[in-house]
Amino acid sequence: VQRYFSNIKEKNSFILNDDDWYHIRKVMRMTDDTLIEVVYKNNLYICKVKDKFAVIDKMVENENIKKVKYVLVVPLLPEQKMSFVLQKATELGVDEIIPIFTERSKVKIDEKEDKKLLRWNRICKEAAEQAKRLDIPKISRISNIKDINTNGLKIVCSTKEKSNSLKKVLKNNLNCDRIIMGVGPEGGLTDKEEQVFIEQGFIPVSLGSNIMRVETVPVYLLSVLNYELME
Amino acid sequence: VQRYFSNIKEKNSFILNDDDWYHIRKVMRMTDDTLIEVVYKNNLYICKVKDKFAVIDKMVENENIKKVKYVLVVPLLPEQKMSFVLQKATELGVDEIIPIFTERSKVKIDEKEDKKLLRWNRICKEAAEQAKRLDIPKISRISNIKDINTNGLKIVCSTKEKSNSLKKVLKNNLNCDRIIMGVGPEGGLTDKEEQVFIEQGFIPVSLGSNIMRVETVPVYLLSVLNYELME
Numbered sequence: 001v002q003r004y005f006s007n008i009k010e011k012n013s014f015i016l017n018d019d020d021w022y023h024i025r026k027v028m029r030m031t032d033d034t035l036i037e038v039v040y041k042n043n044l045y046i047c048k049v050k051d052k053f054a055v056i057d058k059m060v061e062n063e064n065i066k067k068v069k070y071v072l073v074v075p076l077l078p079e080q081k082m083s084f085v086l087q088k089a090t091e092l093g094v095d096e097i098i099p100i101f102t103e104r105s106k107v108k109i110d111e112k113e114d115k116k117l118l119r120w121n122r123i124c125k126e127a128a129e130q131a132k133r134l135d136i137p138k139i140s141r142i143s144n145i146k147d148i149n150t151n152g153l154k155i156v157c158s159t160k161e162k163s164n165s166l167k168k169v170l171k172n173n174l175n176c177d178r179i180i181m182g183v184g185p186e187g188g189l190t191d192k193e194e195q196v197f198i199e200q201g202f203i204p205v206s207l208g209s210n211i212m213r214v215e216t217v218p219v220y221l222l223s224v225l226n227y228e229l230m231e
Numbered sequence: 232v233q234r235y236f237s238n239i240k241e242k243n244s245f246i247l248n249d250d251d252w253y254h255i256r257k258v259m260r261m262t263d264d265t266l267i268e269v270v271y272k273n274n275l276y277i278c279k280v281k282d283k284f285a286v287i288d289k290m291v292e293n294e295n296i297k298k299v300k301y302v303l304v305v306p307l308l309p310e311q312k313m314s315f316v317l318q319k320a321t322e323l324g325v326d327e328i329i330p331i332f333t334e335r336s337k338v339k340i341d342e343k344e345d346k347k348l349l350r351w352n353r354i355c356k357e358a359a360e361q362a363k364r365l366d367i368p369k370i371s372r373i374s375n376i377k378d379i380n381t382n383g384l385k386i387v388c389s390t391k392e393k394s395n396s397l398k399k400v401l402k403n404n405l406n407c408d409r410i411i412m413g414v415g416p417e418g419g420l421t422d423k424e425e426q427v428f429i430e431q432g433f434i435p436v437s438l439g440s441n442i443m444r445v446e447t448v449p450v451y452l453l454s455v456l457n458y459e460l461m462e
Binding site for chain 1: 319322323324361362363396397398439441442443444447450451454455457458461462
C-alpha cells in the first residue's frame, strides 16, 4: 500500500499535494476507492482515494516510536551526493539534517538556498513515504556550527583521531535522547573547523581503517546507531 | 597519491592496463617521475611513472590486514543498484561477492554473463583503488545458493524473522574467520528460497524496524560488521 504525507485535514478527509495526485493517478493509475496510507501529524490513517480527496477509512494505532533522535550535520555536497545522503539517511531514520558550509566543500552556491531546501525536502518526503515513516526529517537552513542546538551526545568524524573509536564512544554514551553526528567534506574538515566542533562539545571519533567516500559516512553512522539501539 | 592495481611485474617495474594509463596521463595529467602507488600481489609499492611503466621506488610494509572475511550473497539487481552495491561494499571491505538468481529479481539477462562480470570487476577495482585497499574483491559467477562455499558464520536477512535480531546473532558468533551475508531482492526472498538458505546453515535475522531499499541493506550489514570488529 502506498504511503503519502498530508498537512491538511478537512472533515473526514485529507488534502494531498499535486505531486502526490500525479503519483496516485498517473504513475500508480489508482481508481476511486483504492486504499492508500496517509500520515497526518505523525499518525497513520488508511484512506480511500475519492475524487481529489483521501477519505479516512480508519486510524491505525501508533507503532512504538524510536526514542533517540538522530541529527546529522553535513557539509554542502555536490547535488548528487547530497540527494544520496538525504535519501539514505531518511531510510535509516534520521530526524534532523543540518547543512553547514565548510572550507573544503567544493560546492558553488549557484541557486537560492530556498530552492535547494525545497528540493531537499521533496527528496526526504519521498524517501520517508517509501520507508513507511510517520514523519519527515527536518532539514535546517544552512547553518554555522556555532549556532546549532547541541543538546545530546555529539560526535564528529575525525581523520586525525586514532584512540577514540566510534565504538568506544557509543558504548559509553548511548544513554541519551539525541545524538548529533558531524561529518566532513571530501578532504576532511580543516584543523580549525574540527577545533570549532570540539569547542561546541563534539567528541572526535575514528571510524576505523576503511577509507570511505564522503557520502558513505552518514550511511555508516546511521547503520551503526540503528544496530546499537536495536533490542 | 593515486593507487592502481597491477598483475604483471617486469624486472623493477609494473605493467598497468590501458584504462589506468588513460587515467594517469589524460585524467590526472601526470608527467614522468610523478609518484603513484601500485598494489601487486597484496603488497604496496611506491612507484614513479616512466613512459609506459610504473618503476618501483620502494615497497611499503604491509599494514595490519583484517582477519575476518566478508562474503556478500546478492540477488541480481538492476545495473544501477548493482553498481552501487559493488562500489559501497568494496569501500566497506567486502572480500567476496556472490550473485544469485532469485524468483523476484526483476532483472532481464540481456547480455552475456561474462560481459556483466567484466564490468562488475572494473567497478570493484576502481572502488578498491579509491579506498586504498590492497586487494580487489572477488566476484563469483552467478551461482546457486546450494553450490557456494558455506564455511563460517552464515546469516540471511529475513522479513519474517522477529526474535533473532542481527545484534543477538553477531554478539554470539563473531569468533569466526568468515561471515557470509545473504540478502533478498525487492519484495524479499520467497519462503522457499529462505528455506534453502536455512537448509544451507544460514541463520535468518531481523534488521530492526527500518524499511530499507534493497541496495541499502548490504551497506548497512557491512557497516555494522566493521563497527563490531573495530578495536
